[in-house]
Amino acid sequence: MGTRKPSDFNAAAKFTYGKYTPKSYNNSTTSSPQLIAEEDGATNTTPLSIKTIAMDGSASPNGDDFDRVALSIKLNSKKKAMTILPEEAVGLLIAQVKKSVRDEFVKDFSESELANESSNGGDNGEEEEGEGGESYMDLPPAFAIPGWATLDSTVEALIDAAGSSSGCGPSLHQRSIAACVGALVPPVGMAPKGAPAPAGSKLQQLLSETMKSKDAAAAKEEAKEAALARRDPGQVDPFVPLVLLAGVTMEGIELTAVQITKPQGPDKELHCPFGNINVISSVCYAYGGDDPLSMVPKAMDELREQIGIAVPESEEPTAIVTYGSVGSQKKLAKAVTSVLTKYGKEGKDSDDWDGWDEDITIVSTDRGCVSMGLAVLAASVHGRVKLVVSVKGTDDKLRPKAKLGVAVQDVATCAVAVSFNYFGGADNKWTEPKVIFDFDRRVPAGPYQIDFTAAECAAHLANGGKGIEDEVELIEKAKNLEGSRGIPDREAAALKCRFRLYQKTSRGDDDSEWIRVGNDMKPLSMEHSQKDEGESGDDNMVAIESAVLEISLSSVGIITTKLITNGETIVQATKSARNSKLLRWGTMLGSVLFIGGFLVKSYVEERIFERDTQRVLAYYKHAAANSFHDGDERQARYLVWKYKGKKDALWRRLEAKYGVPVKHAWEWDDEEEDGAKDDDEAAEDLDDGEEDEGKGEEL
Numbered sequence: 001m002g003t004r005k006p007s008d009f010n011a012a013a014k015f016t017y018g019k020y021t022p023k024s025y026n027n028s029t030t031s032s033p034q035l036i037a038e039e040d041g042a043t044n045t046t047p048l049s050i051k052t053i054a055m056d057g058s059a060s061p062n063g064d065d066f067d068r069v070a071l072s073i074k075l076n077s078k079k080k081a082m083t084i085l086p087e088e089a090v091g092l093l094i095a096q097v098k099k100s101v102r103d104e105f106v107k108d109f110s111e112s113e114l115a116n117e118s119s120n121g122g123d124n125g126e127e128e129e130g131e132g133g134e135s136y137m138d139l140p141p142a143f144a145i146p147g148w149a150t151l152d153s154t155v156e157a158l159i160d161a162a163g164s165s166s167g168c169g170p171s172l173h174q175r176s177i178a179a180c181v182g183a184l185v186p187p188v189g190m191a192p193k194g195a196p197a198p199a200g201s202k203l204q205q206l207l208s209e210t211m212k213s214k215d216a217a218a219a220k221e222e223a224k225e226a227a228l229a230r231r232d233p234g235q236v237d238p239f240v241p242l243v244l245l246a247g248v249t250m251e252g253i254e255l256t257a258v259q260i261t262k263p264q265g266p267d268k269e270l271h272c273p274f275g276n277i278n279v280i281s282s283v284c285y286a287y288g289g290d291d292p293l294s295m296v297p298k299a300m301d302e303l304r305e306q307i308g309i310a311v312p313e314s315e316e317p318t319a320i321v322t323y324g325s326v327g328s329q330k331k332l333a334k335a336v337t338s339v340l341t342k343y344g345k346e347g348k349d350s351d352d353w354d355g356w357d358e359d360i361t362i363v364s365t366d367r368g369c370v371s372m373g374l375a376v377l378a379a380s381v382h383g384r385v386k387l388v389v390s391v392k393g394t395d396d397k398l399r400p401k402a403k404l405g406v407a408v409q410d411v412a413t414c415a416v417a418v419s420f421n422y423f424g425g426a427d428n429k430w431t432e433p434k435v436i437f438d439f440d441r442r443v444p445a446g447p448y449q450i451d452f453t454a455a456e457c458a459a460h461l462a463n464g465g466k467g468i469e470d471e472v473e474l475i476e477k478a479k480n481l482e483g484s485r486g487i488p489d490r491e492a493a494a495l496k497c498r499f500r501l502y503q504k505t506s507r508g509d510d511d512s513e514w515i516r517v518g519n520d521m522k523p524l525s526m527e528h529s530q531k532d533e534g535e536s537g538d539d540n541m542v543a544i545e546s547a548v549l550e551i552s553l554s555s556v557g558i559i560t561t562k563l564i565t566n567g568e569t570i571v572q573a574t575k576s577a578r579n580s581k582l583l584r585w586g587t588m589l590g591s592v593l594f595i596g597g598f599l600v601k602s603y604v605e606e607r608i609f610e611r612d613t614q615r616v617l618a619y620y621k622h623a624a625a626n627s628f629h630d631g632d633e634r635q636a637r638y639l640v641w642k643y644k645g646k647k648d649a650l651w652r653r654l655e656a657k658y659g660v661p662v663k664h665a666w667e668w669d670d671e672e673e674d675g676a677k678d679d680d681e682a683a684e685d686l687d688d689g690e691e692d693e694g695k696g697e698e699l
Contacts, residue, residue, distance in 0.1 A: 001086045002157030003069040005052055005061075008515050010148065010505070012251035015288030021050045047074045053083065065519040091161035094141060102136035137163065142171040142378035144178040144370050147284030147413035148252040148505045150557030152517050171378040172556045175370055176245045176256035176282060177408055179323035182373025183245075183365050184260075184273050203321060203363050204273045207241050207260060210318050214239035241318035242280070242311070244303070247370075248293060248324060248332045252286040255299045257307050257317070264387070271376050271385050272405040279411045281306035281440045285506055296335040302507060304343075304356065306440060316355030320362045323369045333362050380405045410555040412441040414505045417514060418450065418551075421498040422460040422467055425520055431467060433502050433514055437553045446552030447562065450499075452523045453546045454570055455481045458493035484578070491570050494524035494543035501551070501559060517559055523547045526567065545570050612640045612647065614665045616654075622668055623660040 003009060006021050049072045056066040071089070072081040106115040117135055141162050145155065155172065162170040183203045200208070218236040226233040238261075245256040262275035283303045285295050307314065320336060322329040337358055344357025366372075379385040385405040390398040417433035436448050459477035460467035468474040481489055499521040502514040525541045547565040554560070616636040620629040629635055643650040651662040 001090060001161065002151075002153035002155075003086075004065065004067045004153065004516075005063075006050060006069055008153075010252075010286035011288030012148075012286040013288075016251075017050060020046075020048050048072070049081070051083070085157075087157040087161040090158070091163060094162055095137060098136045098139050098141065102139060138168070140168045140170065140378070140382065142173070142374050144173055144175040144374045145556050146175045146247075146249075146252060147254050147256070147282050148286040150174070150413045150505060151503055151515065152557055152559045153515075155556050155558050171381045172554075173374060173377045173408075174256075174282070174410060174413065174556065176247065176254050177258075177277065177279065177410065178370045178373035178377060179247060179321065179365065180243070180245050180256075180258055180260075180277060180373065181272070181376050181406060182369035182371070183321050183323070183363065185271055185372050185376060186273070200273055203243070203319060203365075206319055206361060206363065207243070207274070208263065210241055211239050211263070240314075242307070242314050242316070244317045244320040246320060246322050246332055246336060248296075248328055250287075250290075250292060252284060253292055253295045253299055254282070254284045255303045256282040257303055259311070259314075272380070272387075274406070275387065276407050276409075278409045280310050282411055282413045283507065284413050293331055293335045296332070297339050300336070300339045304354075308354065310440070316357075317360050320360055321365060322362065323365050325367055326364075329364050333364065336362065376406070377408075410443050412437055412439060412443045412445065412553060412555075412557075414503055414553075414557045415439050415507075416517075416551070416553055416559060417502040417504075419500045419502065420460075420467065421500070421520075422457050422493065422496060424496040425498045430500065436551065439507055441553070443553055443555045446560075447550035448552070450549045450551070451546070452497065452499075452549065453478065454490035454494040454497075454524055454543060455479070455486065457497045457524065458486065458489040461493040461496065462489070487570055490545070491543040494545075494570065495522075495541060497522065497524045499523050499549065501561075503557070503559065505557075521549075521561075521563075523549055523563060526565070543570050544568060545572075609637075609640055611665075613637050615662070616640060616650075618665040618668045619654060619658075619660070619662050623654070623658040 003013075006014075006017075009017065051070055051072055052061045052067050053070045054061050054066055055068055056062075058066075061067040068085055070083050070085050072083050074081045102114065105112070109115060114135075143158060143162070145158075158172075159170060184201055186200050186204070215236065215238055218239065219233075222236050223233045240259050240261055243258050243260055245254070245258065247254045257280040259278040259280060260274045260276070261278065264273055264275050281303055283299045283306065285299060287295055322332050322336075324332070340356060340360060341358045344359075347353030347356065376385055381404075383402065386402045387405050388400050388402055391401040392398055414437075415435055416437040417435045419433050420431045421429050423429040437443075437445050455478035456474060458481045459474055462477070462481075468477065480486075501517040501521075503517050504513045504515060506513050522541070524544050524547055526544055527540055527542075544565055545568055547563055550562040550564065552560045552562075613633065613636045616639055617631065617633060620627065620636070621631070624630055639650060640647075654660075654662050
């Protein structure tokens with residue numbers, strides 16, 4: 001479902017539907033030769049064939065995200081074949097199942113609200129067309145998806161096929177987790193009144209007994225060590241069992257390792273004996289052939305390696321749970337035992353042996369295990385199966401709060417990669433896929449952010465090849481292309497920038513297994529807001545300076561993207577950057593002048609204050625010598641402060657009081673020097689007069 005072209009089929013689909021796809025069929029661009037011959041009037045006796053159709057109304061597929069693989073079914077030899085999408089066929093089956101479930105529910109619960117709605121239909125219990133005629137379509141479905149099918153296109157097609165008008169979408173879960181929950185559900189049946197609660201499932205009993213014995217042994221060992229060390233025994237960590245889940249069908253194999261914790265008694269939640277399932281790793285392979293069990297050794301080796309990396313302190317698995325049909329479980333158990341026997345022989349002579357051998361218990365389940373577990377998971381999601389706990393509020397009071405009956409920490413069963421192209425989407429210029437979400441990544445994951453800038457794209461474009469791999473070199477070259485002089489280069493590079501998403505569900509280094517998701521994106525291009533009527537295509541695209549792309553991955557492989565940009569073109573962004581730079585420097589300069597002005601003002605005022613203080617001191621020294629104010633610096637500073645901004649009034653009052661004009665300090669010094677000079681000159685003149693008189697007398 002949802003496949004864009006037959007070449008994107010996984011191994012199982014290629015093996016199953018290969019005979020319906022002619023070898024000469026071009027997977028991406030043309031229609032089936034049989035259908036073309038049929039349109040020309042030739043006789044087509046093939047009842048089923050596969051072709052690619054365009055969902056956007058085009059006459060032929062364009063190799064984009066609007067292409068879909070469709071089934072061409074020959075219902076009558078005298079009429080043309082009917083074309084139907086796989087999701088449409090699945091949608092019909094889902095609708096039929098919903099109706100059957102509704103009918104059985106009404107039959108068993110005749111007094112329910114759903115039964116009353118059904119009784120308002122047409123005669124003989126048949127529903128009338130129109131409003132309420134298909135109320136069963138609002139029933140929320142749940143799906144267990146195998147790990148090798150968790151592709152974005154497949155899961156989205158399944159959601160569309162489930163179609164619900166009530167707005168309540170389907171509940172999607174990994175099939176191995178549904179099997180785990182189903183294996184823990186107690187056996188069906190109620191205990192007689194007064195009798196003890198029925199025993200749990202085989203897996204629950206095994207886990208409970210193992211946890212109890214391991215915890216007792218750990219407590220005994222801790223008590224022994226505490227006695228030898230003469231201290232009180234400490235609290236030991238509870239044993240966390242490791243469980244492997246194995247399932248196989250003709251389409252593929254699933255091996256999943258989980259840790260199960262938080263035991264819950266039947267008084268808390270009967271359907272969920274354990275409250276937490278932590279997935280460690282999930283190894284899934286789609287298989288194209290008649291013997292999917294041949295993949296067991298490879299899958300077991302991969303799972304064992306991943307467990308050793310993720311939880312190296314873990315012991316050997318407590319149990320291996322198989323699910324599926326009875327026949328497939330028997331064959332799978334035999335294949336798993338063979339692999340475990342090999343591990344045991346290889347490891348007994350090794351000091352690093354992890355304990356994996358044929359002694360590990362293999363637990364088989366009922367063929368309805370997955371369905372039962374899926375029902376519990378869906379009921380938990382919709383709040384039908386829940387656990388009520390007491391939570392302390394901000395006022396320190398305990399209040400009841402509902403939580404999920406079982407919490408599941410999933411891991412990704414697919415890998416997601418990205419690829420870049422800076423040359424307008426040229427086929428030979430795409431970079432190698434770079435993994436952003438790898439297998440066994442905790443999901444939901446993201447958002448993973450990728451920054452796009454026109455300057456970096458221009459640097460890649462100018463470098464040629466597939467771009468610049470050295471980040472330091474890229475940053476330096478991008479800086480040289482910033483500014484108004486680099487606008488033409490940045491605009492051309494931004495319009496040529498392309499981005500692509502890939503996804504795969506098979507582990508390994510084979511890049512041919514990557515499947516493209518969606519159309520190629522243009523993160524640095526947007527449609528012009530002033531679009532002319534009839535104008536479309538790349539001619540109406542404008543380049544933007546930068547953008548951020550956020551990518552997220554759900555637990556069942558759905559990829560969501562979100563492009564964040566301010567919508568500024570490169571010219572607008574350059575002007576904004578220039579204005580921002582001018583504003584920044586203007587703000588800095590204004591701040592410097594503002595703060596500097598205060599500093600200068602403070603300095604000048606301090607100098608004037610000191611000058612006027614010395615002026616007052618000099619005045620008292622000359623106008624009121626030997627008085628209390630003569631030499632009193634504190635009084636002088638007080639007067640200057642008191643008459644701040646009114647210095648003329650101070651000088652007038654001093655002159656009026658002492659009758660001496662107020663002068664600056666240096667002016668008094670100049671007068672003293674002038675007076676001393678005049679006295680010296682007068683003394684010299686007196687000496688000269690005495691000499692003259694002496695001479696006269698002498699004369």
